[in-house]
Amino acid sequence: MRLIISGGGTGGHIYPALAIIEDLLKQEPDSEVLYVGSHRGLESSIVPKQGIKFVALKIQGFKRSLSFENFKTIALFLKSVHDSKKIIKDFKPDVVIGTGGYVSGAVVYAAAKAHIPTIIHEQNSAVGLTNKFLSRYVDKIAIGFHEAKAQFPEEKVIFTGNPRAQQVANMHSDFKWSSIGLKDDVSTVLIFGGSQGAPAINNAVIGSINEFNRRTYQVVFVTGQKRYTQVMDKLQKSQIKSNIKVLPYINNMPQVLPKVDLIIGRAGATSIAEITALGIPAILIPSPYVTADHQTKNTMSLVSRGAALMIKEADLNPKNLLKAVDQLMHDPAEREKMAKNSRGLGVVNSADKILEIAHNLTK
Numbered sequence: 001m002r003l004i005i006s007g008g009g010t011g012g013h014i015y016p017a018l019a020i021i022e023d024l025l026k027q028e029p030d031s032e033v034l035y036v037g038s039h040r041g042l043e044s045s046i047v048p049k050q051g052i053k054f055v056a057l058k059i060q061g062f063k064r065s066l067s068f069e070n071f072k073t074i075a076l077f078l079k080s081v082h083d084s085k086k087i088i089k090d091f092k093p094d095v096v097i098g099t100g101g102y103v104s105g106a107v108v109y110a111a112a113k114a115h116i117p118t119i120i121h122e123q124n125s126a127v128g129l130t131n132k133f134l135s136r137y138v139d140k141i142a143i144g145f146h147e148a149k150a151q152f153p154e155e156k157v158i159f160t161g162n163p164r165a166q167q168v169a170n171m172h173s174d175f176k177w178s179s180i181g182l183k184d185d186v187s188t189v190l191i192f193g194g195s196q197g198a199p200a201i202n203n204a205v206i207g208s209i210n211e212f213n214r215r216t217y218q219v220v221f222v223t224g225q226k227r228y229t230q231v232m233d234k235l236q237k238s239q240i241k242s243n244i245k246v247l248p249y250i251n252n253m254p255q256v257l258p259k260v261d262l263i264i265g266r267a268g269a270t271s272i273a274e275i276t277a278l279g280i281p282a283i284l285i286p287s288p289y290v291t292a293d294h295q296t297k298n299t300m301s302l303v304s305r306g307a308a309l310m311i312k313e314a315d316l317n318p319k320n321l322l323k324a325v326d327q328l329m330h331d332p333a334e335r336e337k338m339a340k341n342s343r344g345l346g347v348v349n350s351a352d353k354i355l356e357i358a359h360n361l362t363k
């Protein structure tokens, strides 16, 4: 198959695209894949490192207020559609898949106009702006949450789950904590605020660090690439003991996740897919800054099944965080119960399902 795939801006859009690519190359090693991303998004650093052919378009998102920047955004979008048409003409894809983010809007729109079969994947229960726009033009819409169905033209929608669930569920991991300076035989908490890090979570962890220093479990604290220096500055006065590792980003999450005993994090759709595919106990702090408060909905779908706990960002402080982490880390039976409730909520053949849709469109 010749596949153009586009998804950008944040990890939540990029990793599902990478999972689809990995599954395609496993099924049909002769396939040709081109990833079209934006020059500023995380994809421009993540995708080329995976050895995938990558082209970047110059594009940006709309500002909520009326501003001159929005004229520039429109101009960049039109130019990106024009550039995408040329990329599509040269590459001659059998199918074009979009996994969200502004850049996928231009690429998938251009493909639909060129009568190339198109699919979009919506990770969230509340549909994003780009996918809402594209839903008029594409052939099929794969969704990660049933709740998204009613927000799209019904006849195009197929529930597939999130392809990242399949990727992490099938991963054989020989990752060792000792490779990052921790102990291999000690229970480990992983703290990260989505793909970009979250200031509220970072601040709560900074305020808890002296206590975490004294715990028998170990803590991996991922700040987000752009927030690392700032966090390290704030931590300067604290002595960080050997049971804590502070990192800007984890590049090999599918290897790391199976070794984690408890996750503290945001509730982005792709993180949720990973957590539920592997059955990792979790304390979720949904971002209150996203469309239609969808992270709270994501969180509640786990909390209502006994698969996670929630701390609202408004209630988050070092004391509450520590209390919740301590309680679960000192109660392996409770963690096991959560793991059991969580495991299996993730759709572990999601990438296969999306490729099946692609094949049906190209027959």
Ligand SMILES: CC(=O)N[C@H]1[C@@H](OP(=O)(O)OP(=O)(O)OC[C@H]2O[C@@H](n3ccc(=O)[nH]c3=O)[C@H](O)[C@@H]2O)O[C@H](CO)[C@@H](O)[C@@H]1O
Residues within 6 Å of the ligand: 010, 011, 012, 013, 015, 100, 123, 124, 164, 192, 193, 194, 195, 196, 222, 248, 249, 250, 251, 252, 253, 266, 267, 268, 269, 270, 271, 272, 274, 287, 290, 295
């Ligand atoms: C603030 C915001 O707009 N968040 C949205 C964004 O979140 P965000 O980009 O944070 O996406 P998710 O939480 O869904 O996924 C994060 C992804 O990044 C990976 N990861 C994270 C940290 C790290 O160090 N290394 C790493 O590989 C995770 O394993 C996961 O695969 O897209 C999601 C999917 O559309 C949405 O549901 C979120 O609401």
